[in-house]
Amino acid sequence: MGDDFAPRGRNLSVLRRLQRCMVFCQDREDVQEHSLNAERTCAEPHDLEHAIYGCDIIEDNDGVQDPKTVEADPAAVRAQKSRTERYRKLQGNRSLSERRTTFTLQDYSLNTLGTPGYTAETEGTVKKADTCASSWLRRTVSTTFRRHRRPSNSCPFAQRINKHYMSTTTPRTPQLDMDILNHPRNPPGGAAARAAAAAQNELLESARFSTMQDNLRLFQLKASNDSESGIGIELRESSDDVDLTLPIMRTDPSVILPEELLGHVMSFLDADSLMNAELVSRRWNSTASSYHTWKYIFGREYGLEISSSPGKEYLSHNGGMGLGKRKPDQDWKQLWKVRKALQARWTYARAAAIYLEGHRDSVYCVQFDEDKILTGSRDRTIRVWDTRTYKCIKVLGVSKDGNIPEFEEPMWSPADRVYAPMISMIPVRETTDPIQTVIPSIYHEGSILCLQFDHDIMVTGSSDNTCIVWDIKDDYKAVRRLRHHSAGVLDVCFDDNHIVSCSKDTTICVWDRETGELRRTLVGHRGPVNAVQLRGDLIVSASGDGIAKLWNLTSGLCVKEFPSKHRGLACVEFSPDSRTILAGGNDQVIYHFDANSGELVRELKGHEGLVRSLHLDSANGRVISGSYDTSVKAYDLNTGDLICDFRGWTTSWMLSAKADYRRIVATSQDSRAVIMDFGHLLPGIELLEG
Numbered sequence: 055m056g057d058d059f060a061p062r063g064r065n066l067s068v069l070r071r072l073q074r075c076m077v078f079c080q081d082r083e084d085v086q087e088h089s090l091n092a093e094r095t096c097a098e099p100h101d102l103e104h105a106i107y108g109c110d111i112i113e114d115n116d117g118v119q120d121p122k123t124v125e126a127d128p129a130a131v132r133a134q135k136s137r138t139e140r141y142r143k144l145q146g147n148r149s150l151s152e153r154r155t156t157f158t159l160q161d162y163s164l165n166t167l168g169t170p171g172y173t174a175e176t177e178g179t180v181k182k183a184d185t186c187a188s189s190w191l192r193r194t195v196s197t198t199f200r201r202h203r204r205p206s207n208s209c210p211f212a213q214r215i216n217k218h219y220m221s222t223t224t225p226r227t228p229q230l231d232m233d234i235l236n237h238p239r240n241p242p243g244g245a246a247a248r249a250a251a252a253a254q255n256e257l258l259e260s261a262r263f264s265t266m267q268d269n270l271r272l273f274q275l276k277a278s279n280d281s282e283s284g285i286g287i288e289l290r291e292s293s294d295d296v297d298l299t300l301p302i303m304r305t306d307p308s309v310i311l312p313e314e315l316l317g318h319v320m321s322f323l324d325a326d327s328l329m330n331a332e333l334v335s336r337r338w339n340s341t342a343s344s345y346h347t348w349k350y351i352f353g354r355e356y357g358l359e360i361s362s363s364p365g366k367e368y369l370s371h372n373g374g375m376g377l378g379k380r381k382p383d384q385d386w387k388q389l390w391k392v393r394k395a396l397q398a399r400w401t402y403a404r405a406a407a408i409y410l411e412g413h414r415d416s417v418y419c420v421q422f423d424e425d426k427i428l429t430g431s432r433d434r435t436i437r438v439w440d441t442r443t444y445k446c447i448k449v450l451g452v453s454k455d456g457n458i459p460e461f462e463e464p465m466w467s468p469a470d471r472v473y474a475p476m477i478s479m480i481p482v483r484e485t486t487d488p489i490q491t492v493i494p495s496i497y498h499e500g501s502i503l504c505l506q507f508d509h510d511i512m513v514t515g516s517s518d519n520t521c522i523v524w525d526i527k528d529d530y531k532a533v534r535r536l537r538h539h540s541a542g543v544l545d546v547c548f549d550d551n552h553i554v555s556c557s558k559d560t561t562i563c564v565w566d567r568e569t570g571e572l573r574r575t576l577v578g579h580r581g582p583v584n585a586v587q588l589r590g591d592l593i594v595s596a597s598g599d600g601i602a603k604l605w606n607l608t609s610g611l612c613v614k615e616f617p618s619k620h621r622g623l624a625c626v627e628f629s630p631d632s633r634t635i636l637a638g639g640n641d642q643v644i645y646h647f648d649a650n651s652g653e654l655v656r657e658l659k660g661h662e663g664l665v666r667s668l669h670l671d672s673a674n675g676r677v678i679s680g681s682y683d684t685s686v687k688a689y690d691l692n693t694g695d696l697i698c699d700f701r702g703w704t705t706s707w708m709l710s711a712k713a714d715y716r717r718i719v720a721t722s723q724d725s726r727a728v729i730m731d732f733g734h735l736l737p738g739i740e741l742l743e744g
Contacts, residue, residue, distance in 0.1 A: 321350035373714025407475035417721035430502030515543030596626035638665030680708030
């Protein structure tokens with residue numbers, strides 16, 4: 055080891071022996087450059103690994119270096135090899151797992167590097183070819199070497215350098231040492247060396263500039279002293295972090311997932327996407343068209359999760375639900391198709407007009423379900439109609455004297471032809487069809503102004519100032535009469551515990567449903583109370599004084615008021631979730647209030663006369679209104695947009711209008727009721743009946 059780090063005099067002797075080996079070089083200037091580089095290298099003893107074997111150096115008289123070949127002493131060669139091996143072992147122990155040795159070929163001209171029979175490797179190794187110059191060139195390359203610390207992959211500069219070298223698949227020039235390239239005393243030795251040095255310097259400057267930018271950005275972020283917020287953080291799209299070169303794994307989920315789990319995943323698709331999934335393969339078709347998958351789709355779009363209690367359904371939503379029958383083999387996909395076709399008819403206002411004739415005077419009120427339609431009239435009778443055949447099957451009460459009115463067919467002007475029904479029909483009653491007339495022991499002696507029914511009872515209100523409770527299950531038998539109001543009863547409603555009635559006498563009465571006992575009287579309106587609605591412990595009323603009031607049923611106090619802008623209110627609706635209040639009246643506007651905040655959400659406009667009737671079909675998101683302008687309109691509950699406009703379907707005022715998923719039933723002053731049936735002759739419409 056001591057010989058390897060000999061003083062400068064020994065290194066000069068090695069230099070002379072190196073010059074004597076350059077016998078195959080043709081260019082004299084190249085020899086001078088190699089000698090000059092070797093002298094500089096030898097000036098630093100720690101950069102020299104070993105001397106050149108079997109060489110000596112001679113100077114001519116002119117002082118020019120003249121290399122000649124001299125045979126080496128075999129003993130000296132063996133001694134030198136022994137020293138070299140010891141040195142390598144020592145250095146190898148020092149650089150264990152931390153350092154590696156790379157050989158750098160420096161200051162060779164392009165002609166020397168391109169000599170046939172030699173190829174340079176990026177790690178500094180030289181492959182021997184079948185020429186006589188292999189021995190001396192291998193020794194010459196071994197003369198200069200550097201030990202470099204392995205760059206850390208976590209360093210940005212090292213990552214760029216490694217990426218640069220890895221992209222060089224077939225290097226044509228040896229790797230240049232970064233320290234030597236930037237050393238001021240190391241002049242380039244040729245065109246190839248200058249080009250390589252320029253490229254390495256450019257890469258180094260680019261890396262330094264990028265590192266400076268990163269450091270500056272980090273400094274600015276720290277200088278803001280706002281690490282808690284997102285200020286100063288550079289945001290990137292998630293797509294920037296995606297490596298597009300990575301292979302995309304495509305696996306059919308139907309192969310690896312159980313059919314039940316795959317069906318659950320597909321149930322989150324919309325209906326159109328699910329039908330497209332049926333076309334992928336037989337396995338996909340089997341899962342996508344299954345009973346359970348389409349049940350989720352149908353339920354999500356049309357509210358299959360609604361409470362199955364029949365009484366509550368009819369209280370919350372007039373008419374049928376359109377959800378079909380609950381049976382094990384129900385074809386939910388076909389149900390969805392029928393509902394979709396029915397929805398299209400609502401959108402384009404395509405309905406059939408079916409007129410119910412039989413009353414002798416104005417028809418004030420109506421309610422229906424999928425089996426029957428009940429109407430109350432000024433002729434003091436209540437008629438029961440079959441929903442499927444449209445024929446009257448029962449008459450309750452004693453009709454006042456009067457002639458059967460003659461009806462005129464509605465006429466449409468060319469401007470209103472777009473609102474005409476797609477078909478108009480009046481069911482013809484056969485003379486043999488029986489109509490059961492029931493004269494109960496208790497009946498109304500005045501006009502039937504309002505009615506409400508569920509599966510068990512029916513409650514009617516009349517201008518005779520009383521209410522009558524009827525038992526539907528016992529063939530519409532009159533059970534009891536409720537007396538307290540001093541004027542006509544204008545509206546009634548009830549739930550499982552209470553019956554609520556409102557009157558022209560400005561009061562609201564709360565009755566016990568089972569016993570008929572008066573529980574409470576609500577006083578506060580200054581005009582006739584025209585409409586009332588009950589939801590849980592809350593009551594909403596609308597009055598001719600122009601104010602809608604929200605009452606607490608337990609305390610009997612008014613908790614909130616919803617005033618109109620100009621005139622009195624004739625009708626009111628209260629949503630099943632107790633969040634929405636609708637009111638309409640003389641100012642031809644439908645007010646949409648928020649029940650919690652009391653704020654006016656929007657105004658629904660379009661009518662040209664008093665808004666006489668309102669119905670909130672919350673299950674289908676529609677608001678149905680009837681007006682003295684002889685029109686029935688349907689609005690979107692969420693947006694307030696007009697969906698349908700039926701003008702002139704009757705010849706007089708619209709007094710009441712109710713709707714469900716399929717139809718609108720409206721009553722008029724012209725003694726008729728009209729059914730606007732959107733499902734008329736629609737294939738599969740019977741599947742939606744409950």
